[in-house]
Amino acid sequence: NSGITAESVGMYIKDMPLCMQNLMDGLKKDHHLRYSGRQQLSLFLKGIGLNAEEALKFWQEQFTAGGVGSMTVERFNKEYRYNFRHNYGLEGGHIHYKPWDCRTILSKPAPGRNEYHGCPFRDWHRDELSFNLQKLGLADDTRLNEVLDLSEKGEYQTACTRVFELLNKDRIDDCLKKGVKIDESSIVHPNQYFDRSKYLDA
Ligand code: SF4
Numbered sequence: 001n002s003g004i005t006a007e008s009v010g011m012y013i014k015d016m017p018l019c020m021q022n023l024m025d026g027l028k029k030d031h032h033l034r035y036s037g038r039q040q041l042s043l044f045l046k047g048i049g050l051n052a053e054e055a056l057k058f059w060q061e062q063f064t065a066g067g068v069g070s071m072t073v074e075r076f077n078k079e080y081r082y083n084f085r086h087n088y089g090l091e092g093g094h095i096h097y098k099p100w101d102c103r104t105i106l107s108k109p110a111p112g113r114n115e116y117h118g119c120p121f122r123d124w125h126r127d128e129l130s131f132n133l134q135k136l137g138l139a140d141d142t143r144l145n146e147v148l149d150l151s152e153k154g155e156y157q158t159a160c161t162r163v164f165e166l167l168n169k170d171r172i173d174d175c176l177k178k179g180v181k182i183d184e185s186s187i188v189h190p191n192q193y194f195d196r197s198k199y200l201d202a
Helices: 009-015 018-030 035-048 052-063 073-079 081-087 102-107 126-136 142-152 156-167 169-177 190-201
Strands: none
Touching (some): 018 035, 018 126, 035 052, 052 073, 102 156, 126 156, 156 169, 156 190, 169 190
């Protein structure tokens, strides 16, 4: 039991890779996500331990939070409930769907207008990526440029791994000082990014 609930999931943003932070932002902004975005984020959240009941609560709250004229609970239940239950194997073929790895995410068509799925290291322009990475706390220096260059060269996962190291430098140094082993392999899965961040808390 991860203890992650509909209420607390927002507290884990800093443990999420950029692709998932972007989906969480888009969901908050639009009170909606298109199909690919719903799949990418909901299976990731399932992977970090949000159970089916809490997930339905979370998605219903997000989709109906838009104020006047927004989606009703009734419409949510009619049009979306099945989709989220399906992702948990509670409908249809009762398949245990796994969270998407980076390769699956990168194999999907790039996001169009008002879509937030995909990998920002591939899908964002250099300036947009630079702006958002600085917003997360990276300094505008050679290390940031290195990440931007990696992204431009198509080395998205290396760029993502590098960002993890830069954003968590102090926590990683603390662990190393204490003799705690650190996994330095490349990020290949958003849930691996999350687990790696949670590991540094320990
Ligand atoms: Fe997400 Fe993978 Fe891209 Fe990182 S490299 S942002 S985990 S898809």
